[in-house]
Amino acid sequence: MPRDMMASFELYQPDSVDNAIDLLGRFGEDGWPIAGGNDTLDWFKDRVKYAQYVVDLTGIAELRGIRETPGGIEIGALTTLTEIEQSPLLQERYRVLADAARRVASPQIRNTGTLGGNVNQDTRCWYYRYGTDCYRAGGTTCYADTPQGQNREHCLWGADRCVAVSPSDTAPALVALDARMVVRNADGEREVAAEDYFIGPDVDIERMTILEPGELLTAVRLPSEWAGAKFYFEKVADRNTWDFPLVNIAAAMFVESGTIARIRIAAGAVECVPRRLTVVEEVVTGSPQNAETAALAGQAAVRGATPLNYNHFKIPLLENLVKRAIRDA
Amino acid sequence: MYPDSRFDKTTAAVLGRGPVVLESLFSYDQSACPSVLALQGECLMAEDQTTQMAVAAPFPEPRIDAGGILATVGRSKASRRKFIKGVIVSGAAVSSAGYVFGGLSGCTPEQAAPGGVERLLSLNVNGETRRVDVLPNETLAMTLRYKLGLTGTKLGCDRAECGACTVLIDGIPSYSCSTLTHAVRGRAITTIEGLEGPNGELHPVQQAMIDELGPQCGFCTPGQIMTAVALLRANPNPTRDEARFAMSGNLCRCGAYDHYLNSIMRAAQDA
Amino acid sequence: MALEVDLETGKVEILDYVGVADCGTVFHPQGLTQQMKGGGVWGIGFALFERQIYDPQNGLPGNTGFEQCKSATYLDVPSIMCWDAVAIADPQNPVGARAMGEPPMGASASAILCAISDALGGHLFNRTPVVPDMIINYVAGREQSSRPLQIHTA
Numbered sequence: 001m002p003r004d005m006m007a008s009f010e011l012y013q014p015d016s017v018d019n020a021i022d023l024l025g026r027f028g029e030d031g032w033p034i035a036g037g038n039d040t041l042d043w044f045k046d047r048v049k050y051a052q053y054v055v056d057l058t059g060i061a062e063l064r065g066i067r068e069t070p071g072g073i074e075i076g077a078l079t080t081l082t083e084i085e086q087s088p089l090l091q092e093r094y095r096v097l098a099d100a101a102r103r104v105a106s107p108q109i110r111n112t113g114t115l116g117g118n119v120n121q122d123t124r125c126w127y128y129r130y131g132t133d134c135y136r137a138g139g140t141t142c143y144a145d146t147p148q149g150q151n152r153e154h155c156l157w158g159a160d161r162c163v164a165v166s167p168s169d170t171a172p173a174l175v176a177l178d179a180r181m182v183v184r185n186a187d188g189e190r191e192v193a194a195e196d197y198f199i200g201p202d203v204d205i206e207r208m209t210i211l212e213p214g215e216l217l218t219a220v221r222l223p224s225e226w227a228g229a230k231f232y233f234e235k236v237a238d239r240n241t242w243d244f245p246l247v248n249i250a251a252a253m254f255v256e257s258g259t260i261a262r263i264r265i266a267a268g269a270v271e272c273v274p275r276r277l278t279v280v281e282e283v284v285t286g287s288p289q290n291a292e293t294a295a296l297a298g299q300a301a302v303r304g305a306t307p308l309n310y311n312h313f314k315i316p317l318l319e320n321l322v323k324r325a326i327r328d329a
Numbered sequence: 330m331y332p333d334s335r336f337d338k339t340t341a342a343v344l345g346r347g348p349v350v351l352e353s354l355f356s357y358d359q360s361a362c363p364s365v366l367a368l369q370g371e372c373l374m375a376e377d378q379t380t381q382m383a384v385a386a387p388f389p390e391p392r393i394d395a396g397g398i399l400a401t402v403g404r405s406k407a408s409r410r411k412f413i414k415g416v417i418v419s420g421a422a423v424s425s426a427g428y429v430f431g432g433l434s435g436c437t438p439e440q441a442a443p444g445g446v447e448r449l450l451s452l453n454v455n456g457e458t459r460r461v462d463v464l465p466n467e468t469l470a471m472t473l474r475y476k477l478g479l480t481g482t483k484l485g486c487d488r489a490e491c492g493a494c495t496v497l498i499d500g501i502p503s504y505s506c507s508t509l510t511h512a513v514r515g516r517a518i519t520t521i522e523g524l525e526g527p528n529g530e531l532h533p534v535q536q537a538m539i540d541e542l543g544p545q546c547g548f549c550t551p552g553q554i555m556t557a558v559a560l561l562r563a564n565p566n567p568t569r570d571e572a573r574f575a576m577s578g579n580l581c582r583c584g585a586y587d588h589y590l591n592s593i594m595r596a597a598q599d600a
Numbered sequence: 601m602a603l604e605v606d607l608e609t610g611k612v613e614i615l616d617y618v619g620v621a622d623c624g625t626v627f628h629p630q631g632l633t634q635q636m637k638g639g640g641v642w643g644i645g646f647a648l649f650e651r652q653i654y655d656p657q658n659g660l661p662g663n664t665g666f667e668q669c670k671s672a673t674y675l676d677v678p679s680i681m682c683w684d685a686v687a688i689a690d691p692q693n694p695v696g697a698r699a700m701g702e703p704p705m706g707a708s709a710s711a712i713l714c715a716i717s718d719a720l721g722g723h724l725f726n727r728t729p730v731v732p733d734m735i736i737n738y739v740a741g742r743e744q745s746s747r748p749l750q751i752h753t754a
Contacts, residue, residue, distance in 0.1 A: 011445055011466070012446070013511065037507050041468065041489075041507045045488065054466075056509065082501075106577055107577060107578040108492060108502050126662050127655070143655065143658065143660075236609045236610070238649055239672075240673065241578070241673045241675045242577070244667075310753070312737075313733035313740075313745070314733075317733075321608075324608065486665060488666075490666040542631070545638055574674075577674040584638035584645075587679075587680065587681045588633070588637065
């Protein structure tokens with residue numbers, strides 16, 4: 001695999017979303033939107049993926065910023081993770097998202113990396129990144145799901161030819177907050193629930209989100225329904241900085257006189273999409289917030305998990321994290 | 330290895346039409362992007378200082394046979410310099426519009442006409458305005474090191490993983506290896522060379538690094554210093570833990586983390 | 601070396617590091633400090649992070665960047681590390697000195713491995729690095745994914 005200067009491309013710097021959509025619409029499959037570039041440029045440098053036309057979004061002011069709206073808060077897709085981490089508004093009302101952003105990679109990456117980039121980043125399956133001709137890359141093999149495949153970081157659920165997982169830290173937080181993703185294309189704007197925004201290999205093996213070529217994620221809307229809830233976010237990774245999760249967990253819950261009244265909880269890096277743990281939600285709603293409920297929730301969370309050769313540790317890990325989320329939130 | 334047809338293409342591109350799509354100086358993989366035409370040779374003929382520096386891009390393996398290209402371009406005769414001047418002029422016209430994307434005429438993929446960005450741009454580096462010839466696929470680290478001669482910024486992993494290339498963009502530490510130069514047009518870039526005081530004295534962080542013997546091998550030190558400078562500007566009296574968190578995007582393979590933290594705490598104290 | 605093992609997440613946090621060197625006459629204390637602490641950081645990396653994996657079937661290297669072969673960062677090592685030297689001159693060396701480049705690495709790595717084993721109450725793992733999944737599997741009573749001495753796999 002050659003590793004040196006990127007292959008050439010043409011660079012466009014639109015100043016408005018309309019222009020960006022127009023460009024991406026024209027370029028179709030050959031176009032590639034770039035924001036922080038931390039993921040994109042790796043692909044180009046490794047020469048595993050190419051783009052003929054790169055559309056640099058960083059000059060589009062309307063994509064930045066955290067705004068209050070009547071229904072909650074709207075975060076522009078180009079808002080950096082540092083801005084999210086340090087936003088007093090988010091820290092006060094949606095702390096789980098600020099906490100998740102704080103655990104993404106390293107300070108420099110958070111300074112340039114955007115919320116849109118973090119949720120749209122490609123999977124970290126090392127076979128796929130290495131440039132193998134796997135299913136996700138358009139081939140006919142999964143190298144990770146073989147008897148000797150090194151699949152410690154891969155999935156417990158949702159395997160369908162591909163066993164890669166979602167690497168994002170903010171995505172489970174957005175699912176837990178019931179966020180709405182605002183997607184724009186030439187035909188206009190539509191709002192998609194965060195849960196439906198991410199797709200597994202059974203829907204489309206070559207993409208991780210519903211974004212089609214020519215579409216942009218322009219904003220994320222956080223509904224006021226979950227503002228000020230009790231939150232929990234934890235990420236377990238090998239290192240304490242610049243690392244992808246082995247498992248991460250995000251929860252939002254309202255506790256009324258010791259009883260869990262409402263809860264949304266999601267885990268990352270156990271499936272190709274951030275996995276909303278609806279079973280846990282059902283088990284704990286109406287139960288007291290205590291160690292016993294937490295233990296039940298942990299057991300419920302891992303039901304049906306199908307481990308690969310090297311990743312069965314994720315089962316007790318997820319169980320423990322769910323337990324902690326319920327107990328300590 | 331580099332068939333003549335490629336140079337014919339170059340020649341045709343230069344002579345045949347005004348605007349040409351420019352290919353990376355460093356690129357060798359034509360198959361990756363077959364529709365793009367090459368323009369390596371042109372810069373070699375330029376007398377303009379900026380473009381001469383562009384040629385100086387010292388990549389470990391010279392992908393192109395400079396002599397061969399020169400000869401080829403020489404055969405295609407005349408007006409290389411004029412051509413480059415033409416680009417400069419149009420560059421000025423477009424850059425006056427800043428980021429504005431002015432209409433789509435001539436930019437459709439079918440026509441594969443000039444790229445959206447102009448190659449020549451003004452960068453604000455260490456308080457100076459530097460005119461520089463930048464390729465669309467060039468990272469800030471490449472521009473700083475190989476075009477502007479600011480080799481204090483190091484390239485470690487080139488994958489936004491190690492932090493050796495950290496520079497300040499509008500005062501915010503960023504990995505310059507993973508930032509496109511075109512994306513920082515109009516923003517203030519500070520490199521390790523820009524920390525020097527008016528009389529050549531060292532920045533307090535640099536001085537503290539010396540006093541505390543911060544580095545071992547020193548390769549990651551420019552990046553460490555840039556991150557520390559940004560930290561101390563934002564938070565002049567950090568706790569050791571705050572400093573540790575802020576510095577966590579910089580790797581040190583010698584493991585001199587403890588000494589770096591001592592240096593930063595000392596710089597904060599002395600300042 | 602003092603460390604804390606989180607039994608629920610398998611994470612190891614190093615609380616304290618003291619390195620003492622039998623390095624003969626000390627010529628440059630500041631330089632020796634660097635070696636002692638830097639070697640300690642390497643040992644932490646060896647013991648806890650730096651997995652070198654290959655796909656045995658296809659011979660593909662799994663660590664092609666710092667993202668996969670993880671060296672220790674600021675947040676993985678103790679904020680303050682301590683050192684000392686015995687400072688007894690080496691009789692076999694004309695200036696009484698000994699080389700101090702590498703010894704701290706192996707020493708700190710083995711100290712960490714012993715401390716983890718000790719914390720979990722057994723003689724465990726027999727390999728480096730000890731990553732969270734091995735600790736989680738041990739605590740949960742599950743079989744380990746890889747065997748002792750079976751290297752270059754997860």
